Amino acid sequence: MTTAPVRPPLVRRSDRFIAGVCSGLAAHLGLPVNTVRVGMVLASFAGGAGVVFYAWLWIMVPTAYESARRQAGRPASPIAPAVSREPVHAGNPGLPAGSPPAAGSGAVVPGVSGAGMGAADAAAGSSVGAPDGPAAAVPPPLFRFRDMRYGKEILLGVGLLLVAGILCAQLLGVDVPLGTLIPAAAVLGGASIAWMQLDETRRAGLVDMTKANQTGGWARLAAGLALVVAGVLVMVSGSGSWEQTWLALLASVAVLGGVVLVLLPWGLRFWRDLEAERAGRIRETERAEIAAHLHDSVLQTLALIQRRAANEHDVVRLARAQERELRGWLFEDPGKDSGQLSDRIKAVAAEVEDLLGNVVEVVSVGDTAVMEGHEALIQASREAMLNASRHGAGPVSVYLEVSGERAEVFIKDRGPGFDLQDVPEDRMGVRESIIGRMKRHGGTAKIISSNEGTEVRLGFPAAQADSTEGRP
Amino acid sequence: MNLAQSGGIGTGGATRQVRVVLVDDHAIFRSGLRADLDPSVQVVGEAATVEQAIAVIARERPDVVLLDVHLPGGLGGGGREVIAGSASLLSSTRFLALSVSDAAEDVVAVIRAGARGYVTKTISGAEITDAVYRVAGGDAVFSPRLAGFVLDAFGTAPADIADDELDRLSARELEVMRLIARGYSYKEVAKELFISIKTVETHVSAVLRKLQLSSRHELTKWAAERRLL
Structure with missing residues (x-):
């Protein structure tokens, strides 16, 4: 730990008493939380x-979530790297192209849900290198930004030392001579406040500039301007009479106005060109992402x-898996929590679909985070889908x-149905x-089963603590 | 399947043939659909763009238009624009939206423009024939997914008396929507709720009307969350 220069990023964490400063600091320094708190x-x-x-850290240090959001940048960008890993699976002729991550193994982030990139993952991934994260798209500005941030702090420290x-x-x-x-x-x-923006606006031009960033920039510009004008005024007025100062002020305002007018x-026009170019670049990036996706998964599947054109079953399965993946990529709301x-x-349904080749259509209304007991619900649903897929038409x-x-x-199918009483005792399904x-x-x-089909109805009360059984 | 038996010639009151225009920009899909449709459905015209569609619909005045949601041409509004362009015919011509898209914005936009139903393109020939007859007969056609969107948008709590009646679904309408979302055919819904198929159709049409006319804030919020507006 001590030899590695890599520390987790300094972020405020969610396990907290007040603002998560101490636990974040502890994680960053590799010290026990309580030591830091007592200290x-x-x-x-x-x-x-x-x-x-x-208070200083509270203000200056972002929360893990904010940090993740900042690093994640545009929501679309994490898709491309996630998808480009796909060929590993797609290249294997034994497996349907789009299917593998959806199988719910949990080991690999599925190409699509990676778009949402859970805050925790992103925080971990965004630490120092983040070579395959969104940072890869714009590495130099990111690092410059980091330097810049320390630079700011050093500058501030030097200023404070001078004052002291x-x-x-x-x-x-x-x-x-305080005067x-x-x-x-x-x-x-x-002046330095105003100039410090230069680097950041360039960075913001590459990523995309959010409203919050912009207002912050304007506030800083205004503050810098006010400071400079006040300083100049005081300096000038110190050397002459008030009347002269006013005259000079008037003249300079007039000159400035004229220059602005010209x-x-x-x-x-310059600004408009810049905006157009930026929009063009964003479009270009998006197009490149789509092209990469089409190439990596759709063309592979085709x-x-x-x-395998001779094998109808395989073709249907491949087409269905690809359809599912493409749909997820196109229509899933990237802002939604995965x-x-x-x-x-849906992942379980996709798994069953891949396994048996029968279409499983999922419609969902409302949603919730997966709680402990829900695992049983998911597994029971899976079993019911398997049965419906196997025996239903x-x-x-x-x-x-x-x-x-x-x-x-x-879970509803249109199979011939069965009577629960007829199922032999030893059949566990x-x-x-x-x-x-x-x-x-x-x-x-x-x-409920009749000769027109079977429906399995599963109900589960929410907020139900579950302790009797782990994952089956 | 059961769908085709329950609807079809019986409900449409169709001793006459149903005249249909197909609007889709993929010729392959149009010819496939033409082959899939029951012979009793008469395809009187096809179109591949918004302008062509509006012209063909105005000329042929079909009973039903099978309309793809995404179409080239026009102002880029796709199927929605075709419905808007044929607004004067809405009393005699019914629109059934067809799409490969699962995006809520496409579904809701085309329904709110005036389509009487929405089905996905993977639907079987018998089911689509049944849907055509249903729409021709003035009913609404809800796929499980559309029912799911409706439940998501309107919420699953039944209406209070204080609410504007357009803003919420009644308890019965909710039950019908839930069953459709669960994959029940109209016939099965009727059987499950001990009501007639005609009553089921009335409930579904009422939901369609609410979906088209409601301006409730939750629908707006729901749509905004999915970037509809």
């Missing part, structure tokens, strides 16, 4: 230094389909509804994996 409290007694330090030195000197009786120093410092500070159209209950049910309909308290799953499992976890399972 912070002790430091607070030293003239409130701990409190000031805490001047104060000390004054205390020691040295005559410091000129303060305005000069104001001018310097204002340069405005030119500036506007090639596979041509090779790993919700509906995602799990035509597509299997799956309907998931989550409303407030309850999660319900309905229905009795054990569906009904028994649901009951053990406090849920309900009901099977």
